[in-house]
Amino acid sequence: xxxxxxxxxxxxxxxxxxxxxxxxxxxxxxxxxxxxxxxxxxxxxxxxxxxxxxxxxxxxxxxxxxxxxxxxxxxxxxxxxxxxxxxxxxxxxxxxxxxxxxxxxxxxxxxxxxxxxxxxxxxxxxxxxxxxxxxxxxxxxxxxxxx
Numbered sequence: 001x002x003x004x005x006x007x008x009x010x011x012x013x014x015x016x017x018x019x020x021x022x023x024x025x026x027x028x029x030x031x032x033x034x035x036x037x038x039x040x041x042x043x044x045x046x047x048x049x050x051x052x053x054x055x056x057x058x059x060x061x062x063x064x065x066x067x068x069x070x071x072x073x074x075x076x077x078x079x080x081x082x083x084x085x086x087x088x089x090x091x092x093x094x095x096x097x098x099x100x101x102x103x104x105x106x107x108x109x110x111x112x113x114x115x116x117x118x119x120x121x122x123x124x125x126x127x128x129x130x131x132x133x134x135x136x137x138x139x140x141x142x143x144x145x146x147x
Contacts, residue, residue, distance in 0.1 A: 018099070025103040032068050032075075032104045033124070041105070045123045057127055058135050072104075072128070073136045080132040097126035 007017065025032055033041055037060055044056035061069060079096045086092045101122040128135055 022100065022103040025100075026106075031106055032072055034064060034068060037063065038105060041124045042117070042120045045120055045127060054127065054131055054134070057124070057131075061128065061135055073138070075100075075104075076125075076129050076132050076135075077138070079129045083129060093126050093129050094122070096129060097122040101125040 031038070040060055041057070044053060044060060047053035047056060061072065064072065079093075079100065082089065082091050083093045083096055086095075101124065102118065104125055105121045133139065
């Protein structure tokens with residue numbers, strides 16, 4: 001039961017949990033945002049018109065396999081909640097995107113190329129987290145409802 005898990009903060013830090021989560025996503029056989037849509041996500045995030053960019057990203061999210069889409073929904077909802085408390089934890093959407101972008105868009109051993117490409121990966125994740133409720137058409141706290 002994932003809801004009943006209690007981690008002792010004297011044994012495990014938030015960094016341990018985050019590292020484990022990132023490692024899980026990096027070790028998937030295909031990235032959460034899938035190799036098939038990798039370039040499409042990078043192209044969409046470069047669209048200059050904000051509304052068009054968001055509609056393109058939402059369309060791509062909707063085309064993800066159901067398990068990927070639901071996992072992304074819960075993860076980005078959680079990241080949005082963390083970012084909401086950035087005054088206390090210093091984890092802004094941008095910081096979270098740098099941490100999770102590569103883990104959600106690529107897998108271990110897959111080279112992303114340049115720093116510019118990495119910045120685009122961060123931007124994809126930042127947009128999905130920033131517009132979480134609109135992107136998934138949910139109320140803000142729906143990601144915290146028991147599975």
